[in-house]
Amino acid sequence: MARVIVDVMLKPEILDPQGQAIARALPRLGFSGVSEVRQGKRFEVEIDGPADETALAQVRKMAETLLANTVIEDFSVRVEDQ
Amino acid sequence: MGAARVGVVTFPGTLDDQDAARAVRHAGAEAVPLWHADRDLKGVDAVFLPGGFSYGDYLRCGAISRFAPLMEELIPAARAGLPVLGTCNGFQILCEAHLLPGALTRNEGLHYVCRDQRILVENAATAWTGEYASGQEILLPIKHGEGRYVADAATIAALEAGGQVVFRYLGGNPNGSINDIAGICNEAGNVVGLMPHPEHAVEELTGAPSVDGRGFFTSILKRFANL
Numbered sequence: 001m002a003r004v005i006v007d008v009m010l011k012p013e014i015l016d017p018q019g020q021a022i023a024r025a026l027p028r029l030g031f032s033g034v035s036e037v038r039q040g041k042r043f044e045v046e047i048d049g050p051a052d053e054t055a056l057a058q059v060r061k062m063a064e065t066l067l068a069n070t071v072i073e074d075f076s077v078r079v080e081d082q
Numbered sequence: 083m084g085a086a087r088v089g090v091v092t093f094p095g096t097l098d099d100q101d102a103a104r105a106v107r108h109a110g111a112e113a114v115p116l117w118h119a120d121r122d123l124k125g126v127d128a129v130f131l132p133g134g135f136s137y138g139d140y141l142r143c144g145a146i147s148r149f150a151p152l153m154e155e156l157i158p159a160a161r162a163g164l165p166v167l168g169t170c171n172g173f174q175i176l177c178e179a180h181l182l183p184g185a186l187t188r189n190e191g192l193h194y195v196c197r198d199q200r201i202l203v204e205n206a207a208t209a210w211t212g213e214y215a216s217g218q219e220i221l222l223p224i225k226h227g228e229g230r231y232v233a234d235a236a237t238i239a240a241l242e243a244g245g246q247v248v249f250r251y252l253g254g255n256p257n258g259s260i261n262d263i264a265g266i267c268n269e270a271g272n273v274v275g276l277m278p279h280p281e282h283a284v285e286e287l288t289g290a291p292s293v294d295g296r297g298f299f300t301s302i303l304k305r306f307a308n309l
Contacts, residue, residue, distance in 0.1 A: 010187075014232060015258065017192045039162060066149070069142055069178065071187045 002051035003080040004059045008068045009040035010056055044080075051079040086306035087124035088299075089116040091156075093147050095187040097134030104187075105281040106130065106151050109299030113127070118158060128165040129156060131172030133225075133279060143186060143228050144174035153179060165209035165302055166273045170226055173265070173275030182275050183241070184233030190258025194227040198291040200252035201264055201278055205245050208271040209305055213297040222278035224256055229277040229279070231259040231266070241266055249276050267292035297309055 003012070016038050022036040047055050053059050060077050068075040089105045090113050092099045103113035114126050118136075123129070137146035147153065160166045160181050168176040176182045189195060198221055206216040214220070233241070238260055241247050249265035257277070257303075265276025280295030282288070 005098060015230070017188050017190055021192055022233055058189065066141070066145065069145065071177075071183075072187060 001049050002049070002055070002058065003045060004045045004051055005078050005080050006045060006059060006063050006065070006067050006075055007031060007078075008043070008073050008075045011064040011072060011074055014072050041067075048055060084112070086111045086127045086303050087114050087125070088112065088302060089123060090130040091116045091118065091131050091152060093118040093134070093136035093150060095135040095138050096132055096171070098132035098184060098279065099134075101279075102130050102169075102281045105284045105295065105299050108284050109296060109303050111303045116152055118147065119254040121151045121155055123152075123155050123159060123164075126297050128167070128305050129160075130156040130281075131166065131168040132281065133170030133172060133176055136171055136175065138227075139171075142178065143171060144176075144178035146173045146176040147171075157181060160268075160273050163270065163272050165305070167210045167272075167298065167302075169279050169281065172231070174228065175276055176273060176275040181273050181288060182268055183237045184266070185243055186228050186230050186277070187230045187232050189230050189256070190228070192227075194225075195229070196223075196225040196258045197256070198222070199224045199256060199264075199278055200253050202250045202260045203238055203248070204250055205248040205262040205267065205271075207245070208248055208267045208274050210274045210298050210301050211248060212305060214301070219252060220297075221283070221292040222280055222295055223282045223291060224278045226257070226277055229257040229259065231277075232262045233260065244269060248274055249278070 019038040063075045086125040088111050090103045145175045174186045201216040203218045206214045251262045251264045266273045280298040283290040283295030
């Protein structure tokens, strides 16, 4: 058993109105010094076997097929420390 | 020959399939219900992917629908020339399926927009716009929260140069879409996607702002009558 984390973020050039709305709300809540917020998604993928290169390749394939839309999003894959 | 048979696809969460089928029948074509879980296009002449929130918009709008069993039949058929129209969620599905380039993202300003929108028809040579004139202005309802069309600069330039921007918003961009793009087509012109809803603008009785949507359905009907 291993947990693989896939982080998906809008590409830097794609406008993120949700992140902007969050950034605008922060000063009202007393949080200062924040110049930008970008919102993304985190997927926790539990795999049966070890997180070896084959398994990671499989998760990367998953990410580019379904978890991320690579037209507008970038993704990164990493193994969570146990 | 009999009337053109237009398939209307229903996914779990589709909302506009009944209006879509009615619009197809109103034009004099036969509406054929297609179910997302069936690997069967029932020999239809064209396919309409209506709006709604297929699969609850989970993950991304259209991301799950794009892998439905029906889509596995539809994608190669569309690539081979089958006329396909996607409105709103249907447009999102066509982009996720890579039948159309680019993507639809959350509206600038975050507001869900529901209003009547002036639209410019820029390409009257597609399978679904033959009954309009290039440069014609029409009025259609829009209702969406994720309709901001985006694509990289090279894709936008290619769409503009190739006449693939079929519809453009007039009188104010409702969602921040690049170049006011409301709808596009593929290179062959058989696959058309747009955020506005022609199927909600075919009958005065329903409170529609116009009957300007009729042309989509009469276009496809005429296309098959002339074959």
